[in-house]
Amino acid sequence: MKNRHFFFIIIILNFSIQAQKLSKTEKRIVNLVETNDKEAILLLEKIVNINSGTLNLEGVKKVGDIFSEEFKNIGFSPVWKEVPAEMNRAGHLICELNTGKVLGKKLLLIGHLDTVFEKDSPFQTFNREGNRIFGPGVDDMKGGDIIILYALKALYQSGELKNTQIIVAFTGDEEKAGEPIDISRKALIDAAKRSNIALAFEGATGLNYATVARRSSGSWLLETKGIRAHSSGIFNDKVGAGAIFEMSRILNEFYIKLPEQNLTFNPATVVGGTMVDFDTSQAKGNVFGKTNIVSQKSVVAGDIRCLTEKQIQNTVVKMKEIVAKNLPKTSASIKFELTYPPMQPTPGNYSVLKVLDKISQDMGQGEVKAFDPSKRGAGDISFVAEYVDGLDGLGTMGGGSHTPKEYMDLEHFKELTQRAALLIYRLINEKEDLKL
Ligand SMILES: [Zn+2]
Numbered sequence: 001m002k003n004r005h006f007f008f009i010i011i012i013l014n015f016s017i018q019a020q021k022l023s024k025t026e027k028r029i030v031n032l033v034e035t036n037d038k039e040a041i042l043l044l045e046k047i048v049n050i051n052s053g054t055l056n057l058e059g060v061k062k063v064g065d066i067f068s069e070e071f072k073n074i075g076f077s078p079v080w081k082e083v084p085a086e087m088n089r090a091g092h093l094i095c096e097l098n099t100g101k102v103l104g105k106k107l108l109l110i111g112h113l114d115t116v117f118e119k120d121s122p123f124q125t126f127n128r129e130g131n132r133i134f135g136p137g138v139d140d141m142k143g144g145d146i147i148i149l150y151a152l153k154a155l156y157q158s159g160e161l162k163n164t165q166i167i168v169a170f171t172g173d174e175e176k177a178g179e180p181i182d183i184s185r186k187a188l189i190d191a192a193k194r195s196n197i198a199l200a201f202e203g204a205t206g207l208n209y210a211t212v213a214r215r216s217s218g219s220w221l222l223e224t225k226g227i228r229a230h231s232s233g234i235f236n237d238k239v240g241a242g243a244i245f246e247m248s249r250i251l252n253e254f255y256i257k258l259p260e261q262n263l264t265f266n267p268a269t270v271v272g273g274t275m276v277d278f279d280t281s282q283a284k285g286n287v288f289g290k291t292n293i294v295s296q297k298s299v300v301a302g303d304i305r306c307l308t309e310k311q312i313q314n315t316v317v318k319m320k321e322i323v324a325k326n327l328p329k330t331s332a333s334i335k336f337e338l339t340y341p342p343m344q345p346t347p348g349n350y351s352v353l354k355v356l357d358k359i360s361q362d363m364g365q366g367e368v369k370a371f372d373p374s375k376r377g378a379g380d381i382s383f384v385a386e387y388v389d390g391l392d393g394l395g396t397m398g399g400g401s402h403t404p405k406e407y408m409d410l411e412h413f414k415e416l417t418q419r420a421a422l423l424i425y426r427l428i429n430e431k432e433d434l435k436l
Contacts, residue, residue: 021362025160026422032154033418040150040417043070047142048126048135053118054176060090063113067170070149071095074156076168081187089178090114092187093170103163104428108195108388110188110380111145112174116402123404131410138408144201144395145170151421164428167191174380181339185383192384197352197427200381201395204416205371207360211393212353213345213373214382215262215305216312218338221280222250222323226330228274228296240329242294244272250332251300253322262307262374263315272298304336307373308344340378341385345370348389355430356391359422365415394420
């Protein structure tokens with residue numbers, strides 16, 4: 001306990017020395033976030049207690065309505081963007097602020113209203129235990145949504161939202177995006193096309209890391225065929241190796257030849273035999289086969305994650321080459337489906353990181369470095385990465401996301417909101433680079 005107090009004193013001292021580096025206006029912004037802190041947590045409690053599982057359209061809309069009111073109160077114009085009814089998704093909340101001639105960077109701030117916890121989940125309520133708040137979506141990412149709102153609120157209250165354009169996009173189906181993707185992500189992409197920089201507030205990976213890159217995600221389906229025959233004839237000229245040996249050859253070669261940095265590929269399910277059925281939408285299969293019959297068909301379903309478009313293309317070429325070198329009397333084919341494009345580690349993303357790094361140091365919170373993209377899944381920012389510079393991982397600190405133990409760490413909530421406010425402030429005041 002003693003040590004802990006000592007630690008806090010050091011932090012406070014350090015903060016007060018470093019805080020000198022913030023301008024007068026910035027100090028005012030930081031103080032406003034502090035003043036609003038209790039109110040922010042109360043609002044978080046209110047929205048966590050409303051179930052907004054992706055398929056609970058009414059719940060998602062309800063959380064959206066609350067945010068809509070809040071953003072209206074700080075000068076934004078909220079619009080609910082519906083998606084076609086057959087997609088069975090709630091739609092998205094898009095709130096825009098335009099205050100005169102834009103002088104700095106145009107920002108897109110990304111959050112999501114839905115959670116993975118549907119109405120039938122036992123995990124439904126906000127529960128504070130000491131410095132931790134447990135609750136569905138508290139970290140992924142209602143906490144991050146609250147950071148966006150309260151960062152902007154502090155800027156609004158200090159009169160710093162002038163000559164700027166900011167679009168807040170809270171999607172209603174991040175956890176289970178509606179299909180087709182180009183329709184479900186249209187509102188987000190349209191907003192990005194009118195912006196310079198996207199900031200996404202998915203869970204933070206500590207105070208000293210932010211995300212400049214996220215890997216793509218996609219799936220592949222491999223099918224092999226062999227000749228159905230009596231097992232005693234396997235390997236002879238007429239029968240060949242059978243579908244299962246061909247499938248195992250391919251997977252083995254993937255395992256040996258493909259590995260490289262930032263690439264993963266995971267065969268998740270395999271079925272093989274004489275009669276094979278595999279339903280990709282259900283991820284379920286049926287199979288019949290006998291030990292004395294050479295296998296006729298096999299199906300493998302897997303995923304693939306890459307850091308860059310180039311890595312995707314190269315890997316797909318390599319996988320297809322391996323698939324094409326069939327064992328005797330077999331054939332094989334592979335299909336790919338890309339769901340999330342990559343957010344590539346561009347110089348532009350690093351330049352946004354640099355602004356955050358400077359703020360963190362000015363606040364006495366140490367350096368901010370780029371988080372290892374192989375440790376992070378895909379996110380909504382990936383869809384806009386090709387149009388804007390971006391940074392992700394600006395949300396709350398916590399853990400256990402997608403499990404009934406999901407929590408948010410209250411200890412750094414205020415600091416994360418303060419640095420978000422300053423990041424927005426510095427970016428909207430950052431003049432466009434002079435193009436000579
Ligand atoms: Zn999320």
